[in-house]
Amino acid sequence: MTILGEFEAASFLPWIERHAAKLGLVQAICVAGPDRIELDIAGPAELIDMMEMGCSLGPIDVWVEAIHRAPIECESG
Amino acid sequence: MTRNTMIDGWYPVSLASQLDAHGRRTALMGEPIAVRRGEDGNAKVTGGNGRDLPTCIRYGHVWSSLGDPQKPLFAIPEADQPGRRLVDVGVVRVRCSPLRAVENFLDIAHFPFVHTDILGAEPHTEVQNYKVEIREDEDEVWATQVKFYQPQAAKSAEGGITTEYMYRVPAPTCSILYKTCPPRPGEWDVITLFVQPLAEDLCDVWPWMALFDDETPMTDLIHFQQTIFVQDRSILENQIPGLLPLDPGMEIPTRADLTSVAYRRWLKRHGYTYGAQLVAQ
Amino acid sequence: MPAQSPAGPVALWRSRSGRAAAFADRCPHRGMRLSHGFVRGETLACIYHGWSYAKAGNCLRIPAHPALAPPDTIRVATLRVEDGGGIIWISVGEPAAGPPRFEGLAPLRSMVLEAGIVALEAAAGTKAAEGLLDYTHDDRAVWLLLAPEGQARTLMHVLVDEDSNPDERIAASRAAEALRGAAEDIARGGIAR
Numbered sequence: 001m002t003i004l005g006e007f008e009a010a011s012f013l014p015w016i017e018r019h020a021a022k023l024g025l026v027q028a029i030c031v032a033g034p035d036r037i038e039l040d041i042a043g044p045a046e047l048i049d050m051m052e053m054g055c056s057l058g059p060i061d062v063w064v065e066a067i068h069r070a071p072i073e074c075e076s077g
Numbered sequence: 078m079t080r081n082t083m084i085d086g087w088y089p090v091s092l093a094s095q096l097d098a099h100g101r102r103t104a105l106m107g108e109p110i111a112v113r114r115g116e117d118g119n120a121k122v123t124g125g126n127g128r129d130l131p132t133c134i135r136y137g138h139v140w141s142s143l144g145d146p147q148k149p150l151f152a153i154p155e156a157d158q159p160g161r162r163l164v165d166v167g168v169v170r171v172r173c174s175p176l177r178a179v180e181n182f183l184d185i186a187h188f189p190f191v192h193t194d195i196l197g198a199e200p201h202t203e204v205q206n207y208k209v210e211i212r213e214d215e216d217e218v219w220a221t222q223v224k225f226y227q228p229q230a231a232k233s234a235e236g237g238i239t240t241e242y243m244y245r246v247p248a249p250t251c252s253i254l255y256k257t258c259p260p261r262p263g264e265w266d267v268i269t270l271f272v273q274p275l276a277e278d279l280c281d282v283w284p285w286m287a288l289f290d291d292e293t294p295m296t297d298l299i300h301f302q303q304t305i306f307v308q309d310r311s312i313l314e315n316q317i318p319g320l321l322p323l324d325p326g327m328e329i330p331t332r333a334d335l336t337s338v339a340y341r342r343w344l345k346r347h348g349y350t351y352g353a354q355l356v357a358q
Numbered sequence: 359m360p361a362q363s364p365a366g367p368v369a370l371w372r373s374r375s376g377r378a379a380a381f382a383d384r385c386p387h388r389g390m391r392l393s394h395g396f397v398r399g400e401t402l403a404c405i406y407h408g409w410s411y412a413k414a415g416n417c418l419r420i421p422a423h424p425a426l427a428p429p430d431t432i433r434v435a436t437l438r439v440e441d442g443g444g445i446i447w448i449s450v451g452e453p454a455a456g457p458p459r460f461e462g463l464a465p466l467r468s469m470v471l472e473a474g475i476v477a478l479e480a481a482a483g484t485k486a487a488e489g490l491l492d493y494t495h496d497d498r499a500v501w502l503l504l505a506p507e508g509q510a511r512t513l514m515h516v517l518v519d520e521d522s523n524p525d526e527r528i529a530a531s532r533a534a535e536a537l538r539g540a541a542e543d544i545a546r547g548g549i550a551r
Contacts, residue, residue: 202422317389333423
């Protein structure tokens with residue numbers, strides 16, 4: 001899952017981790033920049049949808065422009 | 078304190094049909110206002126310090142603003158279409174954030190539980206995927222291809238049908254619902270929710286309809302919509318927190334909540350935060 | 359039904375098999391009060407979107423997405439419940455001992471007072487000991503088990519001797535109502551002063 005927007009990654013990353021934990025999703029953040037976060041998540045489609053819903057709104061100091069999802073191609077992480 | 082960016086919007090303050098010279102005392106975002114028919118026959122709205130406020134009459138209601146509206150009131154082209162019955166439903170006062178009232182109107186997943194055997198029924202609870210977009214030209218939130226099984230979708234509907242919906246949010250406290258019209262395939266019934274923000278946690282809700290239905294008595298149409306809204310009120314007055322969270326950190330939105338999420342994103346982007354909670358707690 | 363606890367509002371419910379459970383009174387989906395929900399079998403469902411929860415607090419079903427088996431992590435906070443002697447107790451945290459037992463007493467009814475415990479003690483002319491107020495009225499003993507709901511409101515459970523006959527129970531109930539009135543008068547007077 002790739003999250004694009006404007007964010008203080010410092011405040012957003014713990015938020016993402018907390019939301020994923022609430023959904024019982026194991027995630028690994030691979031890229032964490034001020035305008036791009038990439039994470040690998042595995043789980044049922046409905047739960048990944050829920051992760052996308054939560055993150056697309058996110059905390060108030062973050063603006064998420066778009067979220068893209070792509071199947072993970074057997075890479076590490 | 079940051080400027081309230083919702084101050085320049087238009088808000089419903091009265092039914093046009095109930096406008097009289099005596100007037101109605103009400104409030105807009107905490108400021109007491111008075112609405113009456115002026116000597117020239119037009120609506121006249123005055124603010125707390127006696128200043129004249131902008132007014133217009135449209136869609137059965139008197140509209141006003143505490144600020145300086147930069148745009149005319151949003152268009153509902155269907156309102157002028159011949160053959161539609163225009164229904165003033167009246168007002169329902171709800172002790173909730175005006176934004177929560179709109180969000181609930183955009184939600185279909187609650188139909189089987191809150192409007193049982195009217196707008197929904199178990200086991201037909203699944204919400205099929207639908208489309209949501211922000212239309213940049215109009216700056217509006219749109220949800221389309223929303224489909225839901227309904228036992229009695231409208232006063233004119235007999236038996237259960239799968240109803241198709243479109244939702245439109247043209248202003249932070251207004252929403253328009255387009256709904257399959259049983260007697261007139263190809264056309265959409267229009268049901269609107271105009272919300273008057275009295276305070277951040279109190280609103281008057283003015284539903285209004287433009288329907289293709291020549292059969293049902295007017296009182297039945299009004300009663301049907303009021304029944305639905307009173308059922309919604311029992312939800313709206315019991316959500317925690319009272320304000321609409323713009324941070325879903327204490328919530329679990331799902332794909333079925335996509336319209337709600339898009340609405341909140343749109344509010345957040347514009348800084349439309351009167352009635353919103355900014356940080357989850 | 360809604361209840362209060364020092365940890366905030368609680369949804370207290372009893373399943374079809376008779377087991378009591380206490381949840382934080384807020385659905386984790388969109389914040390609706392779960393005390394407005396409905397019990398179906400061994401689950402409590404939220405009235406808004408029908409999300410249903412087992413007694414342990416884990417979400418069992420999300421009706422809008424019927425194919426999904428919700429993960430164990432989607433859950434509502436629970437409080438420990440003890441159900442004994444006709445009284446349901448909830449605890450915040452994990453107390454070492456169980457709730458007190460009142461041998462020989464039977465619960466009669468519960469009522470809410472718009473008064474704090476101080477006003478109630480003043481009206482009764484006696485002090486409560488460990489939440490139990492031993493009140494004698496017209497030579498008849500009535501026990502009042504008190505649960506404060508903030509400073510100005512008290513939930514009062516009326517207990518009587520378990521051998522009381524119906525007339526004695528009615529008299530005890532009346533005595534508790536009179537005491538409620540007197541305590542509320544004192545509380546109002548306190549505010550007026």
